[in-house]
Amino acid sequence: MQKNFFKFSNKTTIVLALTFLLAGLGIRLYDLTDAPFDFNPTRQFRGALNARYLYYQMLSDATEIELDKVDFFRSQQEDLEPLIIEGLMAVTYKIVGAEKIWIARIYSSIFWIIGGWFLFQLARKSGSDGGALFALGFYLFLPFSVQASRSFQPDPLMTMWIILTAYAAYTWAEEKTWTRAIFLGVAGGMAILTKGNAAFYIGMMMLTLVIHEFGLKKSFKDKKTWAIGALMIAPILIHYVFVLGDKFGDYVDRATVRNFGEIFNPRFYILWMDRVEDFLNIALIFIAIIGVFIAKDRLKALLIGLWIGYGIMGLVFHYHITTHDYYHILLPFLVGLSLVPVADAIFEKISKENTFWQISLMIILVLAMAFGIFRARSTLKAEDFQAEVALWEQLGAELPDDGRTSSIVPHFGYQLMYYGWQKTDILLPQGFYSFNPDSFSYLLVLNTRVFDEDPAFKQSIVDNYPVLVDGGYYYIFDLREQIH
Structure with missing residues (x-):
């Protein structure tokens, strides 16, 4: 009988999964203490x-x-x-x-690894052990995944909760007990509370899964479904209503309602795909969607909901989806899980081939995983941000404390605030025309490209105010008195 190299014992499967997870944690903790300029x-x-x-x-x-x-x-x-x-x-x-x-990197990495464990368990339930290991390797070692998952922001934690919610939803669908329903509701509620974007994924996933399990009419009569929904919605509803208040409505207007017509422009979808192409070959997206078509019914329902959620989220946050790569942070999980049926089909076919072809495929998969690790490590190793830290500390030391400062600096001046400990009012290009020098004592210009793009504004500063500090590529103008 032909030996199947892609069929593992339970013990071997667990050992391999734990090895993947430890390797995934290790690469994320590489270059641990470097300043967080590496990702957004x-x-x-x-x-x-x-x-x-x-x-x-x-x-x-x-x-x-x-x-x-x-x-x-x-x-x-x-x-x-x-x-x-x-x-x-x-x-x-x-x-x-x-x-x-840098401790934030440890926390975010651990959250991502926990998510990986539940992805592995979900993939095992819905496919083969080989497919589950493939999905786990994809999720852990995609270079984008390594960088995004160790960043100081809520998205890695949100991703962990979404994966845990998907796992909980699948197990609840298998056995609809109150215990599993409450666990599902709490997990989903935590995901949405961590970051509201999770609501798109979880809401659509639950909709398609519940319709698959009960049908549309019966789903409205199931008490557990209502309880799950209440547990998921209550935390974020309390936060938005009682903590944020009007701020939430203002943000929705700016981020989603304005320029909503962009979604009817074909260029918007090209920009969306271009953003994805920056970190993930677009062909993998289409192969993953094929995987949804051939997935088993319950997994198919779950995946359809998740993909629809991703699509709706992108349409709602139409600006962010084309400019902010962390709005795609769930793709390593979503694509990895969608590829499980494809991997299973390939492994099933190759298991009928002779040993040479099985070992050859295994070597290719190991090399692909090793390449992902090497690529991620090379990127992390090549980046050294000590000079950036020194710059912001130097600016903080050189800026006077005896007056109000306006700054033309990148990233809203957050690095100047963090490393330089300087209070500064950020001056954006749209504010140049209304800028009143009499309201400030100093003007810091570090982002000289933006400064140069408005010659009239630049001339009004250069011709009328002395340079207090000339750093070569940054300038501090003294606005307290004009040049006579």
Whole structure:
């Protein structure tokens, strides 16, 4: 009888999965203490400033100046989500006795690894052990996955909760007990509370799964379904109504309603696919969708809901989906799980071939995984942001404290606030025409490209105000008196 190299014992499967998970954690902790400029620094430093604010509220020896500054830094943030990861970091700072921003990488990486375990278990339930290991390897070692999953933002934690919710939904569909229903509701509620984007994935996943299990009419009569929905919605509803209030409506108007007509422009979808192509070959998306077509019924219902959720989320957040790569952070999970039926079909076919072809395929898969690890490590190793840190610390030291400062700097000035400990009003290009120098003592220009793009504004500053500090590629203008 032909030996099947893709059929493992339960013990071997678990050992391989744990090996994958440990390797996945290891690569994420590589270059651990480097500053978080590697992936969406604007979002990461926003989290860091919020964690600093919470941390300083716990300190009994914080000075009035420090408290005033962290209050200002906090006032510059617009957060719709509760500060879960930031609160965890603040408590950790308190325990270790200092701000160690890199600890966030450990937490985010652990969240991603936990999600990987439940992805593996879900894939095993709906496919073969070989397919489950394939999905786990894809989820862990895609280079984009490595970078995104160790970032200081709520998205890795949200991803963990979404995967746990998908697993809980699948097991609840298998055996619809109250215990499983409550667990599902709590997991989904935590996912949505961590970040509201999860509502698109979980809402559509539950809709398609419940219709598959009960049919449309019967689903309205099932008490457990209503209980699950209530548990999922209640936490975020309380947060939006009683904590955010009008801020939520303002954000929805800016982020989703305005320019909504863009979704009717074919260019929008090209930009969407171009953004995905930056970190994932678009052909894999289409192969994954084929995997949905050939998946077993229950998994198919779950996957259809998740993919529809991704699509609706992209249409609603039409600007972010084309510009912010972390809005695609669920794709390693979604594509990986969708590829399980495809992998199973390939493994089933190859198992009937002779040993040479089976071993050859196994070698190819191992090399693909090794390439992902090597690619991710090379990217992390090539990046050293100590010079960036030194720049922001230097700017913080050179900026005077005796007046109000306006700044033309990248990333909303979060790095200047974090490393330079400087209160500054960010001046964006759309504000150049209304800028009143009399309201400020100093103007910091680091983003010279933006400064140069408005010659009239630049000339009005250069011709009328002296340069206090000329750093070669940054300038501090003294606005307190004009050049005569």
